[in-house]
Amino acid sequence: xxxxxxxERLLRAAADLFxxxxxxxxxxxxxxxxxxxxxxxxxxxxxxKDDVVAAALQEFGPAAVAxxxxxxxxxxxxxxxxxxxxxxxxxxxxxxxxxxCPFVNTAIxxxxxxxxxxxxxxxxxxxxxxxxxxxxxxLSVPHPELLAAQLTVLFDxxxxxxxxxxxxxxxxxxxxxxxxxxxxxxxxx
Amino acid sequence: xxxxxxxERLLRAAADLFxxxxxxxxxxxxxxxxxxxxxxxxxxxxxxKDDVVAAALQEFGPAAVAxxxxxxxxxxxxxxxxxxxxxxxxxxxxxxxxxxCPFVNTAIxxxxxxxxxxxxxxxxxxxxxxxxxxxxxxLSVPHPELLAAQLTVLFDxxxxxxxxxxxxxxxxxxxxxxxxxxxxxxxxx
Numbered sequence: 001x002x003x004x005x006x007x008e009r010l011l012r013a014a015a016d017l018f019x020x021x022x023x024x025x026x027x028x029x030x031x032x033x034x035x036x037x038x039x040x041x042x043x044x045x046x047x048x049k050d051d052v053v054a055a056a057l058q059e060f061g062p063a064a065v066a067x068x069x070x071x072x073x074x075x076x077x078x079x080x081x082x083x084x085x086x087x088x089x090x091x092x093x094x095x096x097x098x099x100x101c102p103f104v105n106t107a108i109x110x111x112x113x114x115x116x117x118x119x120x121x122x123x124x125x126x127x128x129x130x131x132x133x134x135x136x137x138x139l140s141v142p143h144p145e146l147l148a149a150q151l152t153v154l155f156d157x158x159x160x161x162x163x164x165x166x167x168x169x170x171x172x173x174x175x176x177x178x179x180x181x182x183x184x185x186x187x188x189x
Numbered sequence: 190x191x192x193x194x195x196x197e198r199l200l201r202a203a204a205d206l207f208x209x210x211x212x213x214x215x216x217x218x219x220x221x222x223x224x225x226x227x228x229x230x231x232x233x234x235x236x237x238k239d240d241v242v243a244a245a246l247q248e249f250g251p252a253a254v255a256x257x258x259x260x261x262x263x264x265x266x267x268x269x270x271x272x273x274x275x276x277x278x279x280x281x282x283x284x285x286x287x288x289x290c291p292f293v294n295t296a297i298x299x300x301x302x303x304x305x306x307x308x309x310x311x312x313x314x315x316x317x318x319x320x321x322x323x324x325x326x327x328l329s330v331p332h333p334e335l336l337a338a339q340l341t342v343l344f345d346x347x348x349x350x351x352x353x354x355x356x357x358x359x360x361x362x363x364x365x366x367x368x369x370x371x372x373x374x375x376x377x378x
Contacts, residue, residue, distance in 0.1 A: 020300070021300050022213070022298060022299075022300040023213075024211070024212075024213030024214065024298065025213065025300065099300060100297065103353075104297070104349050104353070105297055107349075107352060107353045108289065108293070108294055108297045108298065108349065108352065109211060109213065109297065109298050110211075111209070111210050111211040111214065111288060113352075113353070113354075113355035118353070121353065122353050122354065125353055146361075146364070149350075149361050150361070150365050150368075152346070152350070153342075153343060153346030153347050153349070153350050153361065153365070154342060154343070154346055155346070156345070156346040156349045156350065157341070157342030157343055157344070157345040157346030157347075157349070158342050158346075160293050160296075160297065160342070160345045160346070160349065161338075161341070161342050161345065163296060163297060163302075164292075164293070164296045164302070164307070164310065164311050164314055165302075165311065166302035172335075172338050172339070172342065175335070176339050176342070176369075179339075179369070179372045180365075180368070180372075182372065183368045183369075183371065183372050
């Protein structure tokens with residue numbers, strides 16, 4: 001197996017296992033077994049498990065974020081582009097494979113904003129907020145950066161809710177996003 | 190040391206350490222050392238570490254929730270009672286000792302809604318929502334349970350944000366809560 005193939009299998013297994021069971025719950029032994037990779041091969045590629053955690057998030061982060069966005073070339077007004085994210089969240093929160101937001105989970109679990117993986121997690125969380133802000137600017141609301149931050153905390157709060165209650169969101173995410181959009185257009189008091 | 194004193198020291202140390210560093214990061218060895226309790230004494234009181242996690246959350250959960258509420262006997266209109274919670278969150282999110290919501294953290298970290306501690310965490314999370322709903326009913330908004338759910342996801346999303354960014358909320362929590370309150374009073378579309 002080439003180094004590249006080993007790396008790929010390792011990171012794929014890491015991303016899946018860490019997402020499903022948590023970073024702390026999955027040890028190097030188990031990870032390597034699941035990936036079908038020897039520990040020796042793993043340590044030739046990564047110095048520590050922490051490096052694997054960060055690399056797996058880095059590798060699969062873009063797809064995790066993009067999964068919530070409509071296709072770039074799809075004709076869709078900005079407000080709907082925002083609501084699309086929450087409709088996807090509602091959909092995913094209803095699936096057994098949903099375990100919340102991988103970035104939130106990793107950051108919460110590590111309890112260390114200085115950890116490399118926490119920095120990667122924050123990077124992708126900000127990518128969501130940047131997306132919201134871009135749409136908000138096109139809507140010409142008075143405070144696009146405020147709306148973007150509100151939508152981001154709504155997203156994270158809803159993901160946490162679905163995990164904690166182990167149930168779908170029953171429309172809460174989309175409904176609240178629509179209210180925030182409506183509220184953003186009102187003159188600020 | 191009486192069994193009760195041992196239990197108290199153990200749970201106090203557990204609540205503090207798990208909150209500051211995470212449930213997975215703190216082993217039994219370390220926990221007992223911090224509590225000044227022998228492992229033998231711990232296992233006389235609790236069968237497993239999981240039981241300690243659940244018991245610590247159960248023991249200190251009420252204080253954690255109540256810390257966000259205004260005093261019961263304080264004269265305060267319901268809308269302000271709601272905003273008080275978010276003002277407290279803003280305040281706490283700016284402190285170095287803030288590591289987010291202990292209930293969210295525990296549930297996220299355990300990755301298992303069937304875990305006893307996850308059930309305890311959900312119980313206290315619902316206590317916050319019940320509080321919001323009680324105030325919302327007094328406000329006579331059309332859908333008090335919706336507003337309560339929205340405020341709860343706002344709370345959790347903001348707590349997550351402060352942890353991930355390692356910075357205060359800069360008014361986001363209070364401002365958004367006020368907007369949701371305002372929006373809840375509008376006739377639903």
